[in-house]
Amino acid sequence: MSEPRPPSPPPEPTELNRLREELEQARRTINDLTAERDSYLRALYALTREEVSFTEEDRQEIETSGLTLGMVIEELEKIAEQEYGRRPS
Numbered sequence: 740m741s742e743p744r745p746p747s748p749p750p751e752p753t754e755l756n757r758l759r760e761e762l763e764q765a766r767r768t769i770n771d772l773t774a775e776r777d778s779y780l781r782a783l784y785a786l787t788r789e790e791v792s793f794t795e796e797d798r799q800e801i802e803t804s805g806l807t808l809g810m811v812i813e814e815l816e817k818i819a820e821q822e823y824g825r826r827p828s
Contacts, residue, residue, distance in 0.1 A: 781823050 750758065793801075801811060 785823075 749755075
């Protein structure tokens with residue numbers, strides 16, 4: 740039976756700092772790539788969604804219900820914020 744090897748000595752302070760910096764850079768890269776992926780995913784969802792249009796009947800119904808254009812836009816912005824995490828610009 741062989742004897743267990745002794746543990747490796749701890750890294751030198753400069754090596755430890757380099758590894759910490761490398762780890763932090765890797766984390767930043769992951770965060771950047773995650774944000775980019777999410778952005779592309781939102782764009783893909785937006786492009787593949789069915790187009791929404793209002794018919795003349797829809798417009799008349801909105802007018803007779805007492806909703807203003809501002810109220811309709813506000814509601815659409817709320818929906819966009821829920822779906823995409825931000826209001827359209």
